Amino acid sequence: MNVSPESSDLLPREQAEALLAQHGIAATEQRLEIARLLFARHQHLSAEQILAQLSLQASRVSKATVYNTLNLFAETGLVREVIIDPAKRFYDSNLDPHHHLFHTDTGRLEDVPPARIQIADLPGLPAGTEVLGVDVVIRVATRKPQ
């Protein structure tokens, strides 16, 4: 009944290569595998989740490489690092501007279209600083049954 959910829906290899190239990242087998997994669709994955997914596939990529690669991707802007869950970092493959809705009780993270939220104008920033990003997080909980 169940088709293995991963084997079928990885991002095609050539597209992953293109993504890395666009961001000036040298393509390696491990980086491509991580990119193919992460960019298969819009999603938020933690390092541990990626590590787990990879070992479900044949691919074994070391823990250190997963962390190194995610840091590299984040630095070059290929993925967006999302700091929401105090226990772990998420990596967001959706590069379009958007915000986040976080379910504190399930740990689930959803995208929110940016249209609904207006950042009027940012305060005059301290001179010599540049904005890396503006993150809006809406934290919700399931209302207590009564």
Add this chain to the structure above:
Amino acid sequence: MNVSPESSDLLPREQAEALLAQHGIAATEQRLEIARLLFARHQHLSAEQILAQLSLQASRVSKATVYNTLNLFAETGLVREVIIDPAKRFYDSNLDPHHHLFHTDTGRLEDVPPARIQIADLPGLPAGTEVLGVDVVIRVATRKPQ
């Protein structure tokens, strides 16, 4: 030249007691010390910083109690937990609505008056969920010296 910066400027004990009472928290020696320190002014402290400050003073409060107390304060809304630095949680003694400016290179965290930022209207939330909070974080870095 330097007066010990902590001993002098703790929140008066009676005010700390009032704060706890307002939030339905039983007053204990340890909780009062943490509250007096945290609410001495508007600031953002991590658990480790609080632990360090306390041991500078005579007071020794155990690590477990500091964590327990901060979690208790956060649950009852006495302090605001700020998730910004992926490595540690900050506790914000400023209860007025406001946002945050985070200097990624120094780890420094600043308040931003809320007036400048408009949250237009939140998207229709999933039924049965309640909003715990909306956090806006502006991440900045010192511009590279060229």
Add this chain to the structure above:
DNA sequence: AATACGAACTAGACTTTGTCTAAACCGCTG
């Protein structure tokens, strides 16, 4: 072909933050 070199990968030790557990303590009430 053989060598050299830099970049990337790996296993595993390590660090840090935060949680958990079991015992001790403290103030009350019966």
Add this chain to the structure above:
DNA sequence: CAGCGGTTTAGACAAAGTCTAGTTCGTATT
């Protein structure tokens, strides 16, 4: 003064992420 709930404590533990030293890999050079 015994019992009881709530609080504190030390220290063990767990989980995420970093670091180090050694290996591997691809490419360029001779």
